[in-house]
Amino acid sequence: MHMFFTFIYPLFKCLLFQETDEEDLTPEERRKLERKLKKERKKEEKKLMREAGIPTKKEEPKKLSGSELALAYLTSWSKNPEEWKFQKTRQTWLLLHMYDKEKVPDEYFTILLDYLQGLQGKARDTTVQKAEALMKELDGSDAEDPSMVEKSERIRQVLQLLS
Incomplete structure (x- = not known):
């Protein structure tokens, strides 16, 4: 050619x-x-x-979703503490989605609870405030939706840990 x-x-x-x-x-x-x-x-x-017969399209590497990146961050914190590096965006994603069982499965939630023990400052205060607000909201609703029950259980665990 x-x-x-x-x-x-x-x-x-x-x-x-x-x-x-x-x-x-x-x-x-x-x-x-x-x-x-x-x-x-x-x-x-x-x-x-x-x-x-040679492909002309350049193969782009698959980009990981925010969920995959955040869970990998959490795993790295747990299994490779010396290699782990704090990433605010990953922590923020985890704090926003930690009550959603589909986004943060149970096996990761237990690791996340350990991670939350080291949470400090404004992130800790905000997490407690949001958890308390969510708990009040859930207590006010009489819905016995299984996903809400799971969510309230996670909120209770977070409040118990951080309060």
């Missing part, structure tokens, strides 16, 4: 410049022409790769 461009591209460029006299081109026109040539070259390159 490289051989193709070493022969064809200079010919293509010569033909293109023959049509428009190079001295008559302004710097802006010359840049436009070079961009056009580059675009044509890439197009031809993709065509040749498709014909050869």
